[in-house]
Amino acid sequence: MAKACWPYFDPEYETLSARMNPPRVSVDNISCRHCTVVKIHSVNKPGILLEVVQILTDLDFTITKAYISSDGGWFMDVFHVTDQQGKKITDGRTVDYIERALGPKGHVADGMKNCPGKRVGVHSVGNHTAIELVGRDRPGLLSEISAVLADLQFNVAAAEVWTHNRRIACVLYVNDYSTNHAVHDLNRLSIMEEQLKHILRGSEDDDKVARTSFSMGFTHTDRRLHQMLFADRDYEGSGVTSEVDYPSSFKPKVTVDRCEEKGYSVVSVQCKDRAKLMFDIVCTLTDMQYVVFHANISSNGPYASQEYFIRHMDGCTLDAEGEKERVIKCLEASIHRRVSEGLSLELCAKDRVGLLSEVTRILRENGLSVRRAGISTIGEEAVNVFYVRDTYGNPVESKKIEALRREIGHTMMLNVKKDPGSAKAPEAEAISTGWAKTSFFFGNLLDKLLA
Numbered sequence: 001m002a003k004a005c006w007p008y009f010d011p012e013y014e015t016l017s018a019r020m021n022p023p024r025v026s027v028d029n030i031s032c033r034h035c036t037v038v039k040i041h042s043v044n045k046p047g048i049l050l051e052v053v054q055i056l057t058d059l060d061f062t063i064t065k066a067y068i069s070s071d072g073g074w075f076m077d078v079f080h081v082t083d084q085q086g087k088k089i090t091d092g093r094t095v096d097y098i099e100r101a102l103g104p105k106g107h108v109a110d111g112m113k114n115c116p117g118k119r120v121g122v123h124s125v126g127n128h129t130a131i132e133l134v135g136r137d138r139p140g141l142l143s144e145i146s147a148v149l150a151d152l153q154f155n156v157a158a159a160e161v162w163t164h165n166r167r168i169a170c171v172l173y174v175n176d177y178s179t180n181h182a183v184h185d186l187n188r189l190s191i192m193e194e195q196l197k198h199i200l201r202g203s204e205d206d207d208k209v210a211r212t213s214f215s216m217g218f219t220h221t222d223r224r225l226h227q228m229l230f231a232d233r234d235y236e237g238s239g240v241t242s243e244v245d246y247p248s249s250f251k252p253k254v255t256v257d258r259c260e261e262k263g264y265s266v267v268s269v270q271c272k273d274r275a276k277l278m279f280d281i282v283c284t285l286t287d288m289q290y291v292v293f294h295a296n297i298s299s300n301g302p303y304a305s306q307e308y309f310i311r312h313m314d315g316c317t318l319d320a321e322g323e324k325e326r327v328i329k330c331l332e333a334s335i336h337r338r339v340s341e342g343l344s345l346e347l348c349a350k351d352r353v354g355l356l357s358e359v360t361r362i363l364r365e366n367g368l369s370v371r372r373a374g375i376s377t378i379g380e381e382a383v384n385v386f387y388v389r390d391t392y393g394n395p396v397e398s399k400k401i402e403a404l405r406r407e408i409g410h411t412m413m414l415n416v417k418k419d420p421g422s423a424k425a426p427e428a429e430a431i432s433t434g435w436a437k438t439s440f441f442f443g444n445l446l447d448k449l450l451a
Helices: 011-020 048-058 092-102 108-112 141-151 186-201 221-231 277-287 321-336 355-365 398-408 442-450
Strands: 024-028 036-043 062-069 074-082 120-125 128-136 154-164 167-176 253-259 264-272 290-300 303-312 343-350 368-378 381-390 413-418 431-433
Touching (some): 024 092, 036 048, 036 092, 048 062, 048 277, 264 277, 277 303, 355 398, 398 413
Antiparallel strands (some): 062 290, 128 167, 368 381
């Protein structure tokens, strides 16, 4: 019986074009007076715009302007960026990193592979076990989650928590307190998974409220949170979110039009400018399987204007009214997820198992609801940032802050201030105990702790 013979395909052929035309990266501090100009020229490939924007935003750069052109086989982008203080990028090590990460030896593509959408997932990342949670948000939920982890002797080394439209998404990195390594005991993982599933479900038996599964993949934390909430369809929560959550000054204006001449759909976004805004929008368009061919990004004072010329991956434009409405809702959701008006509580203490459980318990007992949180560990120090309102979604009263300060001020460094993104007090002065009244950034804190 004759055997079927298939033509040989050289796996190196797929990257031949990129190797013949490697990316060219230019970091220019001369052309523009007020910002650094980053130019990238390379062979076009799926997802490349998100890769580039992700690298720039992970460095905490502010993108003030951007011009994107990737029609055909070539990708040409120009970004005007500054650091968080609005200054040029002049540090030689940072410039070298940009050129290496975006250049021919960059390996960002490996980190951009999608993970399957999961409700509760557990996978190992280095010396930590990564836990993904999605469920219905309620006051005190984060406190209950951290209490379970503390009871099982899991230490939370890092975490990111977002809430939107009464949904919550978390990515937590934990390790075994006794070994300081990732947890490989399947029995312990199973117990943890079942208890977290029970907490997320609450009093409801509907599987859609919370599901459990294991996930072996890994991706960028912020992108993963977008994917989790998008898969959870948080954008369908119209009518749930009140004006207390997102006042008119934050409400974005998103429109979808058609460019008849070039055969593109044109997505225009006008809203209050903030850090990582472009990343959030490009991430959502990518996850919705739209390709950005051209874009024009600019900021004017506190407001941003972004315009994207897109098509679906199959080459079609957005012609159906239902699909246009879905894109608008998804982009509005992607912008709102990271917005947290109100107070931010910044705490620093010696890391130990149960610390997050203790802090979130105190917040709950003082009537504070966590809207967004970032937890990290630097050496032996735990650095926690919580964006809070009261349990009804209203601004926090000063007497609650005073009670909180009295309870934890002796064991932790606490800084209380208005969220920088707040429309009511964008330049509000910090109320602090133990820290100077200065702007807070993780980079600045890292320098202090390592000094």
